[in-house]
Amino acid sequence: MKRSTKLLVTGISASISLTVAAKDLTVVSWGGAYSDSQLKAYSEPYMKMNPDINIINDESSAEAVAKLRAMNEANNVTWDVVDVVASDAIRLCDEGLAMEIDHDDMLAPGVDGSSPEDDFGDLIVSECFIPQIVYSTTFGYRTDKVGDTPPTSVCDVFDTETYPGKRSLEKRPINNMEWALICDGVAKDDVYDVLETPEGQERALAKLGTIKDDVIWWSAGADTPQLLADGEIVMGSTYNGRLFSLIEEKKQPVAMLWDAQVFDLDGWIIPAGLPEDRKQAALDYVYFATDSQRLADQAKYISYGPARLSSAPLVGKHATLGIDMAPHMPTDPKNATNTFLYNYEFWADYRDDIDAKFQAWLAR
Amino acid sequence: MLIAPLLIFVLITFIFPISDMLFRSVENDIVSDTLPRTVVALESWSAESQEAPDEDVFAAFYTDLYLAQEYKTHTRLGSRLNYQQTGISSMFRKTGRRVKRFDTDVYTDQFEELDAKWADPSYWASLMNNERVQKQLPETASSYTAWRELMVEEGDNPDAETPEDFVYTSLYRDLMHLSENGASVRNADVRTAMNAVSGFESVSLKEQFIDAEDDWADPKYWATIKLYSGNYTPGYFLNAVDMEQTINGAEVKPENERLYGTLFARTIYMSLFIMGCTILLGYPVAFLLANISRRSANMLLILVLLPFWTSLLVRTSAWKVLLQQQGVINDILVWSGLIDEAGRLIMINNQMGTIIAMTHILLPFMILPLYSVMQTIPPSYVRAAKSLGANDWTAFRRVYFPQSIPGIGAGSILVFIMSIGYYITPEIVGGTQGVFISNRIAYHISSSLNWGLASALGAILLAVVLILYWLYDRFVGIDNMKLG
CATH class of the missing domain: 3.40.190.10 (Periplasmic binding protein-like II)
Known part of the structure; x- marks a missing residue:
């Protein structure tokens, strides 16, 4: 009062x-x-x-x-x-x-x-x-739903055979497009050169399309931790601090997949x-x-x-x-074996264009 | 007189902001305000030439950009143009950082070497006061005036400072122009300078720009600047209907970028569907409320109103808990053996989620007008119908129902118009297939900052509502609507 x-x-x-x-x-x-x-x-x-x-x-x-x-x-x-x-x-x-x-x-x-x-x-x-x-945007997964072989690579997100179940991704192109290209065989250094071209954008969307039916798209940072806690998803992306609190403070059966975390x-x-x-x-x-x-x-x-x-x-x-x-910490050497930094310049230019394509793709 | 306070209130809080927002959907003076000289110089350039503009345009652009980066408006313009042409934002940002370091200081040095007067602020001031000189050196006059304004803006005294390089660049260009045309110049200093400039070392501004950012050699960026150089643009409205402005006129966007048509259609048909659901569910409830004793009706009414008083977010989140795959409903179904573990129903993050949650949330808006209309229907009419030989169904269909139509009309309009602008619920439970146009409007307002496009989308939505309202009035009649 x-x-x-x-x-x-x-x-x-x-x-x-x-x-x-x-x-x-x-x-x-x-x-x-x-x-x-x-x-x-x-x-x-x-x-x-x-x-x-x-x-x-x-x-x-x-x-x-x-x-x-x-x-x-x-x-x-x-x-x-x-x-x-x-x-x-x-x-x-x-x-x-x-x-x-x-x-x-x-x-x-x-x-x-x-x-x-x-x-x-x-x-x-x-x-x-x-x-x-x-901070970083990275994946967390349910340790009780991945069997004896927990995921080790970001590309396991795209592997619905080994890891069946829903996964959550952010409802915007940033990060998702990069991960899709990396898992489609593009070298990390070439990601933005590929993503600059309309063909590269289609390629990333095509890769995301392989799991489109298994994705729950989030827009608030609290969504993925909640979905993980409820058991709605096997793995999902969110900010590393949210996962820390879910794992260490709330003691949920969840682990971090630091691979290909994006620093921001x-x-x-x-x-x-x-x-x-x-x-x-x-x-x-x-x-x-x-x-x-x-x-x-x-x-x-x-x-x-x-x-x-x-x-x-x-x-x-x-x-x-x-x-x-x-x-x-996302910057701890053990966590940071495979990382990349949010490309500000690229996204400042391409954000509107790629977002329009991404949203049109989502609505299809 | 008595309604004056209300009128003023509505004007200030409703009409003005809305018209201001709607105006943004066509407003486009940022280009001509930031790059006034470039816009004029581009008039003689044609995008069909498939070539970058000539030195004159680049020189005008140099002056404009130099001033714009001093006022820090260049990046803002870059963001604005980036909505139309991807990549232009970083071109402005990068070039803005470089433009102060262009090699144009050679002009300054050469003029000062030619005559120390050219380094004298008061000489510049008096020269530029001369009307004939102003007319003979138009670019210089314009650059010098702009430079003076900049100095004053920054709190410096223009009578005590030597002009910046871009003013000398304009002077060089004006003098070259005069000497090429063999013009006669009365002012002795200017004449001396004019005779000397042909021997000056020169720099190409076009090369300077392309050196800073090679995309300036690409005509498509210049075409965008030219296309959007008017003070008003239909561009936002075209974008809002999945079209774009090109040098060949308005064109439909490629299929993989079309979005808004789908969203508008979806918003309307889902709103109609939700409206239908609320009629089907709300009519029996209202009927029951109107036909039981007042005491029990009041009790039941509380049950209708209770969720109505609960926060929208809470109700939506509750639906999430109920409907999700590991949620209450699925758990009960699995437990009771109706479905197996693998067959858990998907009832959320799709259109079904939006329809269920919104029907629930909007139901009171259907029940309340229906109830208040039904209350006024005298029970004696139905009794009279029955005593004249109608069975229950006929009495309802021919006597009761027609009298309740004004309530349906009022409820439908209320529910439909509210749902067409719904935002939070579709965002939370709609997934990708169950989101509405308002979700994109919100994105453009708060995230992409493309307020022009958001306004255009909003204006179209407003127009759609007004048209539907007009159709309703035409076919059903607005007088037929009763809120109580």
Whole structure:
């Protein structure tokens, strides 16, 4: 009750005057276990250090791009810091909706003294993007439904003879098209060269067509874990953190198939055109929330890898389960024997085109 | 007077936003706003030539792109054009990064070497104030004005800064043009420069662009820019009906990219089917409610309303638990031996799932109007019919049913129009075959950001509803509808 009145009051005051609400900081993220991990690792310590700052949590990251565009058009941006996946950060940057970041100037140096740009390295995929975690999209399977020969390769997803039953895939072309081509015999390095051509796209869809009747298509990250827990599917793709919680926290008979996991990034952006005081407050929060220790702290609550090199040695045990988190990270050498990185440039160009074909194929 | 507040409220919260959204389906000023010079220069280029445009277009494009990347609007335009031509988005992004490093500084250097005046901001300002010079150096004037605006925008003083390379590039091109035409120039400095430029080292902007991104040599990208250079475009509407704009006019898309026709048809026939199901299921319930004692009717009405008050998401998710292959219904069937383990029914993630869940969710919207209409039918009519010799069926068919038709009409319109715009339920239980057009509209609003296409799809959906409403009025009569 207290919290909701507070929200209401700040909402009203924000709409009357932005300067009155100067001490509020609206942090937008994905909700669920992920937001909780950020709350514990970043926001709570930050508020303890800065008692005059009141962090308001918003769980709108899934619609962040559309909402920021609408706010921008209405000239009333109410968000200060927004958690988005890298491809969305690139689009927000393209649309001029996110502020450009000077990483060396605006972020904390690594705990080992390295400059932020070196510490984040290649993960800075856009001028507007402040990397936070590395996550992966990979498969989980029911250990009780695969007999004595558990799947070892992503191509087992396409093998309905050895592994009969439904599998779940995301209802969009990204990742699925790549896996289909790899399992159709395309070398990993050639995947995007093939996928660029209409023939390659047809080829990927044809490969997916071999299992089309056995697929349940998901659109929310929670779908696959639920389907696995219910026994609706034998295997399915989702984010590795979701599978971790299903396996280690909920103790379901499920195991990870790390093969051909696709790395992706998640991080912060700051909306473009904030008034100076809010911009400074947002930068101050991000400076704190992305230092080496804070990024490593987040891994205590969720199995996503910190985006800084210097954070890796600081990753410890899970806060409540007490298990070592390092072996559950997608970047752990044992898990990362066969991986690839989401190709941002390719999908920025081909997303609309391939999605149209993919959806038309689904509707057939 | 008394309705003025309501009218204003409806205008502000409903009419304005909807017209604004509908307007987006044809709006296209982003191209001519971002690339004004290029759009003009492209007028003399024809896509049928199968060749990339000439140097003039590239020079105009250089100035436009230079300014656009300063204002950070080039990537936005790239995303917009990428909806029409795949690949164009990264061309704008990549070239935008390169355009400041083009070799055009040779012009700046050569002009400054020729006369130090050309490096003097105040000389530029006074020269560009001269109307005759403006007329003789049109490209330069336009570039210089744009550059001044940019300086002011960035908080710099244009009277204290030397212009950027692109202004010198325009100056070179104007002077070359003058000297080739043998024009007479009164201003001595400009004349000196004009006589000198033919000896200048030059760079080809076309080569610079192709060097930065070789796709600029491909005429198909230029054809897209030219096609979409108007302030208004039918492109979104064409896309919404599975067509596309090409240099040969509107063409139907290849079969493997057609989607929206199927989805529109599916949305309408499934909505009609759901409407039919609610009539079949709702009519007996409403009849029962209207013909038992008021006390029991109120009790039963609660049962109808209870799910109505439950969250939509909860009800949909409950259906998921019931219908899935390892769900409650299948478990009971297997347990009772009606089906075996391998024969578990597939009742969800297809059209059946959508129909079952939506029929359930929309049922109250059929029952309530039916009930309120049936309540007003005096029981004496049926009794009178029977006393005149009609049997139960005839009395119902000839006397009761016709009087309940206004309720069916009201319920049907309510259910049909609600289901045609349904989004959450099909998304959760519809799989691939049971999703509606609104799911694609939502995708284009929140995911692909193609708001123009989303608006066009929405406008078509609105038109379909209005046409069906008109047909209903024509054949059944809207006066015949009764909500209570």
